[in-house]
Amino acid sequence: MRLRLTVRDLEPTDFGELDWSGGVEHQRALAEALQAGYAGEVAVLVIALANGRLVAVGAVDFRSGPDVGVLSMLSVHEHLQSLGLGTRLVAALEKRARREGRTRARLRVEHDNPRAAALYRRLGYREVGSVVESWPVAGGRTYVTLSTVLERDLGA
Numbered sequence: 001m002r003l004r005l006t007v008r009d010l011e012p013t014d015f016g017e018l019d020w021s022g023g024v025e026h027q028r029a030l031a032e033a034l035q036a037g038y039a040g041e042v043a044v045l046v047i048a049l050a051n052g053r054l055v056a057v058g059a060v061d062f063r064s065g066p067d068v069g070v071l072s073m074l075s076v077h078e079h080l081q082s083l084g085l086g087t088r089l090v091a092a093l094e095k096r097a098r099r100e101g102r103t104r105a106r107l108r109v110e111h112d113n114p115r116a117a118a119l120y121r122r123l124g125y126r127e128v129g130s131v132v133e134s135w136p137v138a139g140g141r142t143y144v145t146l147s148t149v150l151e152r153d154l155g156a
Contacts, residue, residue: 003049003083007092010034010044010057017054018046021075025136029073033059043096044073047089056085060093062100069097069154071107074116086119098154105154108133108147117148125150 012034015027036042041063047056058074071093076085094105108131109117129149137143 005050005055005085005088006048007045007088008048009037010046014046014054017052018057020077021057022073023138025138026073026075029135030057030059033061033073036061036063043093043100045089045092045096047085047092055080056089058089058093060097060105062097062102064106067102068104068106068151069093069100069102071097071105074107081115086116087123090120090123094152094154103154104151106149106151108149111146111148117150120150123152125152 010030015031018027018030021027021030030044033042033044037044042059042061044057044059046054048054055077056075059072061070061072064070071090074086074089076089097105105125106128107120107125109120110133111130127148128151131147131149132144133147134142134144
């Protein structure tokens with residue numbers, strides 16, 4: 001199946017289309033990233049179907065240093081996974097990082113997400129470490145997990 005897709009910047013009016021992407025806390029993080037985007041610190045991209053429906057979202061953060069873009073908040077609609085959308089999203093975020101002068105891309109993947117880890121490794125990402133991460137979840141709780149840090153040279 002071939003999908004006609006558009007990759008573009010997230011707009012404030014898009015949030016109603018992203019209810020599938022990870023709940024209120026994820027939406028809040030996307031809103032904060034969008035706000036940082038106005039200062040040129042972060043780029044938040046979405047992938048839309050021909051009918052305008054959003055099916056993937058992710059960000060690249062430029063605040064970690066002059067040579068690295070940190071990819072985050074990567075999400076593909078669960079009904080459209082394994083169709084190449086994740087690959088296309090990562091490529092678009094890497095392209096934006098290159099355009100901003102970054103020579104490396106870095107991302108983190110949770111230890112219990114082997115499908116995503118396999119995708120990133122297929123795309124040329126290599127393990128450079130691990131980190132304990134936490135973020136707020138529903139009910140005022142905090143989720144804690146171990147993530148693998150992966151990196152890729154964008155010059156290749």
